[in-house]
Amino acid sequence: MSFKKLIFDVLQTAGSISFTFSSTMGNIDDVCERTTNYIQSKIKGIEAHLFSINLVIREGLTNAVRHGNKSDPEKIVRFLLTITENESIHLMIEDQGGGFDWRKLQNLDLPENNDHGRGIMIMKAYFSHYSYNDKGNILYLEKDIFSKI
Secondary structure (H helix, E strand, C coil): CCCCCCCEEEEECCCEEEEEEECCHHHHHHHHHHHHHHHHHHCCCCHHHHHHHHHHHHHHHHHHHHHHCCCCCCCEEEEEEEECCCCEEEEEEECCCCCCCHHHHCCCCCCCCCCCCCHHHHHHHHCCEEEECCCCCEEEEEEECHHHC
């Protein structure tokens, strides 16, 4: 019996960090930890924003692994975080799934005790802007932070 090696690649530059990884929940913890360390090394005074940034990253990555790629470790998630000078943080999360109709979900009124379907509400609450590609398998997020630190 042969096992395919799980993928976990990281590329870091002066203004960005990107990950390509196999769809496993354990990889999300590693991505979040490394991303937090990267952000803290690049932006002084960011500590007040780390909770919301990590919450949204974790939500987006979890959705990509669980819903997009159906937790199939043979499928890949791509994540890119870019810090624009004196402006904002940009995120891109891409899965290999079939996508979904995100426009239909963005205005849904969910009960407070519902434990699913709250990702878009979380993104709206903590980030300045979010959108998806037409297919619904690439998430784009932006958080204006420098004017609020």
